[in-house]
Amino acid sequence: MSQGVATTLAGNTPPITEKRKKNLLSDGQGTLAAILISPTMLVILFVVGIPILLSLRESVYLKATAVDPTTGLIPEGESFVGLANFTDIFNNPQTVSGVWGHMDRLVNSFWNVTFFTVVCVGLETILGVAMALIMARAFRGKGFVRAAILIPWAIPTLASARMWGLIFDSNGVMNIIVGQKILWLADNVYSQWAVIVADVWKTAPFIGLLTLAGLQTIPTDVYEAARVDGANAWQQFTRITLPMVKPALVVAVLFRTLDTMRMFDLPWGMIGPGKYSVETISMFAYVENNQLRYGSAAAYSLLLFAYIVIVAFLFVRLLGADVIGDEESRAITAQRKKQKELAKAARGRAPLAKSTISSGEAQA
């Protein structure tokens, strides 16, 4: 425990102590760690690991509901159907017409999820960053604003859904504000925007809070230097603020994105179940499960899962979201990368030296 991460992992400095003397305090940490971490991992195995495996199993089974043509009876139990639960989305579509036209119910919910995620997260990020910028420049009343900002975060999503349901009622206050008589909750394109407004309201302050924490780590002399160099406010924002706040912001946006993709409570509580214009994949899979169609429900939930994994992967790869944020793991990864590069360089030294005589990078 006592060794600093940097000295032991950098690898190029020799260990300070002499070779591996048994240390009662710092040796055997692996055993202690295993004892401490195993209850958590066991619970996670039971409530996350096993269900995911079972989900995979369910998704390739179908509960028999139709009459068996050979025996003339409704068979008991389930039968293995391979990927039929997935291919039925295209081969045997359950056509509904939401905002996106006639299409399979799952495809419709997929577009809903994508639309909600892109619009909500985009608006939340812009609003959240704006809020953070305002709060960072304030001298007084910071505590008060911070308290106010926690209110949308603390309200149960379902309570917020009912609250916005009243606001968006056809006789409600929103129609008075916009001066029109729009049927917001009647399962149409306006319902989507009602859901978006409610979602942005609840979560933009959260992004603002996390961004503010990132902003406060930027030293002020960076800005002073930029001003001396003649940078205007916009340049300061795009060249200093955004790059320096990016690590905090990317993680916040990643979590918000994944959260929006599995949205369930808000459309359910505000517009209702089975409304195609706002039905998300979570809601559709839930409805299928309630009908005891476990096979298709599991298949749809796995598709959502895969979608989320892909988006998370893209976030980590393209935007470099450092989700784990553990120095030690980061150092280990960096060291492995370095070793790999060294090994590569060692293997390819001869051709490398030949080709880079003029480029001057051979020394690197």
Add this chain to the structure above:
Amino acid sequence: MSTATATPPAASRVTAEELAVLNKPSRGGKYWASQIAIVAGMAFIVLYCIAPFYWMIVSSLRLPTEGRETSFWPDPVSFENYPAVFLPENGFGRALLNSVIVSLTTTLVTLLLGILGAYALARLRFWAKGLVLSIIIACSMFPGITLLIPLFKMFTGAYSWMPINWMNTYQALIIPSLSFGLPLCVWNLTAFFRQLPVELEQAAMVDGCTPGQAFRKIILPLAAPGVFTTAIITFIAVWNEFMIALTFGTQQSMYTAVVSLSKFTGAYGYDTPWGTIMAAGVLITVPLIIGVLIFQRRIVAGLTAGGVK
């Protein structure tokens, strides 16, 4: 904001008062304009956050017959909606109790397990640490519905190897809640434990404590605020959870408060009893908001340290 940075080179001729004047930030029109913009921005943020919530409170204070009124202030102010929430056919009191039981139990269990796990993750060195951290963070990203379907089958006895029926029991509400509560808790606690200086434990161990003792006697008391904050954040997350509670509590006596709110038909025979619904919403929310306001500094620290909802 700009400070007068240029001090004249002939410093000897400048008196201290003149220097003070020169060093004072120049407050021209630009300065005041930006100050006003900031104050206006702050006012906007507060209004943005509070206005819809204000509407919920105001709507709960109208007469039950005026559910859809849109006056800015209830006239007359009426508390009739609040007793109506607790009419026996709504079962709201029982639902609140269920919510308290489920949230408290889940929070306690996750804290108990999470403190141990988070300490190992924050302080001990072991080969699988990166893997464990990845699993935990991945768990908080899973869509709940993927876990819910098999858990539903398990708890309804659909699998022959698990012949139980846990529908409408507390364990069916609590155990699935661990799937998001535990990763949240471990993650936050790990962040808190990491912030404590390692030197404290090292000093304790130099003085003869084992790692276990150093943890118990030094780290745990110091981490108490962090543990407390994590408890609040986990409690709120479980209290607000809807999908699990909706699935496993199908009888009115096993609704949680949030599920009860979603099924509210109210006490009066008008189309939608908005007044009663808003009153119930206020009752579910206000305890959380009071708690959040009291501990806001710590909660902000917890949210930003964990980086996770």
